[in-house]
Amino acid sequence: MKPVRLGFIGLGHISTHAHLPGLAPLVEAGEVVLQAFCDVSEENVKKQAEVFKPGAVYTHPHAMLEQEDLDAVYVCIPPTLHTDEILIAAGKGMAVFVEKPQSLDMAQAVRFDAAIRKAGVVSQVGFMSRYYPSAEKAHDLLKERTARHAQVQLFYSGKPVRYWTSRYELCGGSFVENTIHTVDLLRYFLGDITHVSAFYVARKPGEGPEPMNLPHVYNVNYRFAGGATANCTTSRVLTNVKASRREVLVVSDDSLIEWSGQRVVENGEPVYDVAERVNPFALQARAFVEAVRAGDPGRMRSSYENGMNSLASVLGANASAERGGQVVALEDFIAGKVSWTPENSSAGS
Numbered sequence: 001m002k003p004v005r006l007g008f009i010g011l012g013h014i015s016t017h018a019h020l021p022g023l024a025p026l027v028e029a030g031e032v033v034l035q036a037f038c039d040v041s042e043e044n045v046k047k048q049a050e051v052f053k054p055g056a057v058y059t060h061p062h063a064m065l066e067q068e069d070l071d072a073v074y075v076c077i078p079p080t081l082h083t084d085e086i087l088i089a090a091g092k093g094m095a096v097f098v099e100k101p102q103s104l105d106m107a108q109a110v111r112f113d114a115a116i117r118k119a120g121v122v123s124q125v126g127f128m129s130r131y132y133p134s135a136e137k138a139h140d141l142l143k144e145r146t147a148r149h150a151q152v153q154l155f156y157s158g159k160p161v162r163y164w165t166s167r168y169e170l171c172g173g174s175f176v177e178n179t180i181h182t183v184d185l186l187r188y189f190l191g192d193i194t195h196v197s198a199f200y201v202a203r204k205p206g207e208g209p210e211p212m213n214l215p216h217v218y219n220v221n222y223r224f225a226g227g228a229t230a231n232c233t234t235s236r237v238l239t240n241v242k243a244s245r246r247e248v249l250v251v252s253d254d255s256l257i258e259w260s261g262q263r264v265v266e267n268g269e270p271v272y273d274v275a276e277r278v279n280p281f282a283l284q285a286r287a288f289v290e291a292v293r294a295g296d297p298g299r300m301r302s303s304y305e306n307g308m309n310s311l312a313s314v315l316g317a318n319a320s321a322e323r324g325g326q327v328v329a330l331e332d333f334i335a336g337k338v339s340w341t342p343e344n345s346s347a348g349s
């Protein structure tokens, strides 16, 4: 079997701690070749090359995409730093794996989506939660239920570790940067979201650890195309204690489902439990490589096209919060009739 030739753009935290370790068994089995790495930091790309041994290293994506014949490219850079890498890669017929959030600029994501669809290449957004076997179980159960509402509570604790993830204008806030995974998971369970209304509690200068300017609280309400609603509360109030909360509940007629990565409980009874912890990044990596080998864009659970509704749902929440909770129709948000951009945002401080 011919190995799938991969390139990486961005060798930061997620590539080196999740995707490359997830791909390691495939590299070992000869199913994947790490052909080229590219990072704008020469020091970093050389350091990671010593660990993962790619065929070549670059410090500019253009050079890598021009000189390397790749089957697929992982694009793992912060969301405000995308330029034309995805357009070039898709234009050359390469499959693209793009980390979430795909962009903080909906108009840019619309352009990338159109290019990927036109090229007909395999694509995947880094929504790995859909690859937990527990997510598949809940997804299958909910096909047989009439869901009415969902409730998400994510009370994060600790301090953001990277500068850009502590700044609202660079990451879009915790709801965009982190809760997008759970919003995407709710879509896997309940289908597309049509409307959003949100209230945030802003962080005033001097409140909490520097340089963080993220809102304290994000209270977000969703309406799904199928008629269900959801409320998602995310907070970044707990910074110096060990307490935190992570809860995903879906309520259907006579069914209360509690979801977590390792477990699904219905009406108080476990209906799915794993003895060994699963690594969703590894399962996602295998699915991506198999889709690339088959040249079949339909195989992925979170193609770029599919992920557009998740992205609009979280950027649309920012747009709503900055308009005093005004209901935003995601159709209008994607069409650019209502917009949110990091440059014009105010909810962060």
Ligand SMILES: NC(=O)c1ccc[n+]([C@@H]2O[C@H](COP(=O)([O-])OP(=O)(O)OC[C@H]3O[C@@H](n4cnc5c(N)ncnc54)[C@H](O)[C@@H]3O)[C@@H](O)[C@H]2O)c1
Pocket (backbone or CB within 6 Å): 009, 010, 011, 012, 013, 014, 015, 038, 039, 040, 041, 044, 060, 061, 076, 077, 078, 079, 081, 099, 100, 101, 126, 127, 128, 162, 177
């Ligand atoms: N799926 C998940 O659970 C998960 C977890 C963490 C991060 N992420 C996402 O992954 C993306 C990257 O985050 P990270 O934590 O790895 O960031 P990071 O800051 O640790 O690393 C980013 C790397 O990209 C490099 N870079 C920046 N612009 C570049 C460019 N144009 N070309 C080549 N290299 C470039 C930087 O030098 C840096 O090494 C973000 O979108 C983030 O939201 C996803």
